[in-house]
Amino acid sequence: EPEVTQTPSHQVTQMGQEVILRCVPISNHLYFYWYRQILGQKVEFLVSFYNNEISEKSEIFDDQFSVERPDGSNFTLKIRSTKLEDSAMYFCASSELISTGSNTGELFFGEGSRLTVL
Amino acid sequence: LAKTTQPISMDSYEGQEVNITCSHNNIATNDYITWYQQFPSQGPRFIIQGYKTKVTNEVASLFIPADRKSSTLSLPRVSLSDTAVYYCLVGDNVAAGNKLTFGGGTRVLVKP
Numbered sequence: 001e002p003e004v005t006q007t008p009s010h011q012v013t014q015m016g017q018e019v020i021l022r023c024v025p026i027s028n029h030l031y032f033y034w035y036r037q038i039l040g041q042k043v044e045f046l047v048s049f050y051n052n053e054i055s056e057k058s059e060i061f062d063d064q065f066s067v068e069r070p071d072g073s074n075f076t077l078k079i080r081s082t083k084l085e086d087s088a089m090y091f092c093a094s095s096e097l098i099s100t101g102s103n104t105g106e107l108f109f110g111e112g113s114r115l116t117v118l
Numbered sequence: 119l120a121k122t123t124q125p126i127s128m129d130s131y132e133g134q135e136v137n138i139t140c141s142h143n144n145i146a147t148n149d150y151i152t153w154y155q156q157f158p159s160q161g162p163r164f165i166i167q168g169y170k171t172k173v174t175n176e177v178a179s180l181f182i183p184a185d186r187k188s189s190t191l192s193l194p195r196v197s198l199s200d201t202a203v204y205y206c207l208v209g210d211n212v213a214a215g216n217k218l219t220f221g222g223g224t225r226v227l228v229k230p
Contacts, residue, residue: 043162105150108164
């Protein structure tokens with residue numbers, strides 16, 4: 001079964017450092033997402049991406065965050081200058097192009113990248 | 119997006135049926151009801167989606183009454199591996215671009 005893969009599985013960084021989290025979405029999917037989950041809290045939407053541009057972003061996704069699809073397969077989340085409160089599990093997800101009616105709009109999530117900011 | 123309310127936690131035993139009811143009084147005409155499952159330290163996983171009446175797949179059943187103001191996820195004969203958090207989400211897939219808004223979910227603990 002096709003799956004979303006994420007690297008690294010765990011990254012420890014110092015406050016103020018830049019971090020890039022990488023994702024390989026399912027190959028025929030066209031919508032891509034980043035979510036995060038702080039330990040013990042809800043899964044929170046960060047950003048959605050379609051047709052090489054951001055389609056929606058949350059309040060969490062401020063200027064410190066950016067996303068990119070540098071080639072045909074990877075989808076990255078960059079945090080420019082990490083803060084302690086950025087420590088969380090970051091999930092990448094992808095979905096097929098939405099069509100009305102029969103498509104469930106199911107999102108396929110990766111296993112996550114755990115970011116620890118010291 | 120319609121707000122959802124579901125129990126914070128439920129305990130069950132192996133082999134029992136688990137039913138989790140979600141309230142969504144403000145559901146809109148175009149909204150679908152979707153359930154996701156999340157195991158510890160893993161990403162959420164789609165379980166089932168429905169619009170009205172009953173939907174069944176190999177994992178679960180989803181019961182939706184005529185007024186659609188609530189829904190019940192039914193997990194038949196649970197095992198220890200069904201211990202997870204179960205999220206009820208309500209929204210218009212097309213308008214939301216598949217963006218999901220997760221609530222707190224229901225933490226299901228299956229005991230031996």
